[in-house]
Amino acid sequence: MKLLVYGAGVCGSLFAxxxxxxxxxxxxxxxxxxxxxxxxxxVQLAEEDGPAVKRVPVPVVEHPDSGYDLxxxxxxxxxxxxxxxxxxxxxxDVLFLLNWAAGPEALSAVIGHERLLLxxxxxxGTMDGDVVRYRKSNVITRRVAVxxxxxxxxxxxxxxxxxxMFRTAGFNAKAEPQMDAWLRTHAAxxxxxxxxxHAAGGPVVLADDPDAVRxxxxxxxxxxxxxxxxxxxxxxxxxxxxxxxLLVAVFRRFLKSPTAVHSGLDAPSPAAAAELRxxxxxxxxxxxxx
Ligand SMILES: NC(=O)c1ccc[n+]([C@@H]2O[C@H](COP(=O)([O-])OP(=O)(O)OC[C@H]3O[C@@H](n4cnc5c(N)ncnc54)[C@H](OP(=O)(O)O)[C@@H]3O)[C@@H](O)[C@H]2O)c1
Numbered sequence: 001m002k003l004l005v006y007g008a009g010v011c012g013s014l015f016a017x018x019x020x021x022x023x024x025x026x027x028x029x030x031x032x033x034x035x036x037x038x039x040x041x042x043v044q045l046a047e048e049d050g051p052a053v054k055r056v057p058v059p060v061v062e063h064p065d066s067g068y069d070l071x072x073x074x075x076x077x078x079x080x081x082x083x084x085x086x087x088x089x090x091x092x093d094v095l096f097l098l099n100w101a102a103g104p105e106a107l108s109a110v111i112g113h114e115r116l117l118l119x120x121x122x123x124x125g126t127m128d129g130d131v132v133r134y135r136k137s138n139v140i141t142r143r144v145a146v147x148x149x150x151x152x153x154x155x156x157x158x159x160x161x162x163x164x165m166f167r168t169a170g171f172n173a174k175a176e177p178q179m180d181a182w183l184r185t186h187a188a189x190x191x192x193x194x195x196x197x198h199a200a201g202g203p204v205v206l207a208d209d210p211d212a213v214r215x216x217x218x219x220x221x222x223x224x225x226x227x228x229x230x231x232x233x234x235x236x237x238x239x240x241x242x243x244x245x246l247l248v249a250v251f252r253r254f255l256k257s258p259t260a261v262h263s264g265l266d267a268p269s270p271a272a273a274a275e276l277r278x279x280x281x282x283x284x285x286x287x288x289x290x
Contacts, residue, residue, distance in 0.1 A: 001025070001165060004061070004068040004092070006083060008034050008043075009271075011097065011121040012074035013132045015171075017043040017056035022169035027059045027068075035062060037130040044131045053131055066091040070162065074098065074121060076271050078278035084110040093158060095148065097121045099275060101187035101282035103180055104151035117159065118179040119148035120186065123171070127269075141259075145172045149179030181232040187279050188223030189236065192216045194265070194276045197255075203265045207255035213248050223283055 001024070005016040008030035016028040020043075030038050042057040064071060064086055073096045075083055080100070087094055088110050095117040096107060108116045122144045125134035135141070146166060150159055155175050166173035176182055196216035200206035206213060221240050224231055231237050239247065254260055 007074040018169040020058045068092040076275040145174040147176035149176040153177040181229040185231040192219035203255040203260040207252045
């Protein structure tokens with residue numbers, strides 16, 4: 001399968017490098033200074049705070065074209081419109097792996113229903129200059145699979161091929177029959193979390209403000225209650241069912257953990273803030289407007 005990775009930030013660069021190392025025919029699409037840096041040094045990867053930087057010579061391109069079987073898109077929510085337009089005129093299946101709560105129709109209307117798949121990257125990290133500092137996996141994070149799904153929830157041969165391709169590169173991936181509900185559930189959780197962390201000035205400061213954590217939990221519960229479907233995964237229903245005091249204590253502990261600190265929550269970028277704003281708008285839109 002000839003593969004294009006669209007978006008050379010944290011998730012796209014990491015994915016392209018892993019695919020290249022696994023022997024796949026993969027190119028990475030980048031722009032601006034990132035394009036220049038990738039042409040000069042390849043994808044540079046380092047573990048969280050680790051000193052070793054590895055260079056992976058992934059081929060880099062500047063524009064999409066029709067020569068790919070699959071285009072995987074790793075960009076921010078607010079960057080989707082421009083990328084959609086650039087994909088309308090080229091061929092190939094398109095798998096969006098990002099935060100998206102506006103439903104598949106907003107994407108398929110531009111590129112065609114038959115080309116679209118949705119997913120979410122569950123591995124990540126931060127950019128340190130041109131180096132991608134990826135999160136170390138542990139026994140818990142290894143169990144969290146990258147969900148990938150057809151917009152109508154079917155398990156198709158192409159979906160099975162894509163899930164298998166992810167696995168060949170070491171990604172724990174799985175077919176998800178309710179991808180839209182999965183993405184909305186995630187947004188219902190992530191928007192209040194991200195906005196509360198940004199407002200407080202970091203995860204540890206937020207952890208030390210129980211009132212702010214309670215406010216965040218209240219917004220998560222509101223978002224989940226407003227969903228047209230039960231949460232996916234079902235475990236998120238616990239955010240509405242469990243006592244507030246217990247959940248506030250769990251969140252305060254999480255916010256001080258290395259997982260929160262290395263997730264990029266501690267150093268929000270302008271792109272992350274813009275993405276949260278767009279995602280919040282998508283959550284507020286009425287179902288018919290999605
Ligand atoms: N990072 C994580 O730990 C993590 C974990 C799980 C999920 N996610 C989600 O996964 C998605 C991708 O996140 P990310 O961290 O990889 O984002 P990111 O680091 O901001 O990378 C996005 C990349 O896409 C590029 N891009 C955007 N529009 C483009 C265009 N029109 N043409 C060419 N390149 C374009 C950006 O270039 P510019 O810099 O020039 O705009 C940037 O290099 C987001 O929805 C994020 O919330 C991230």
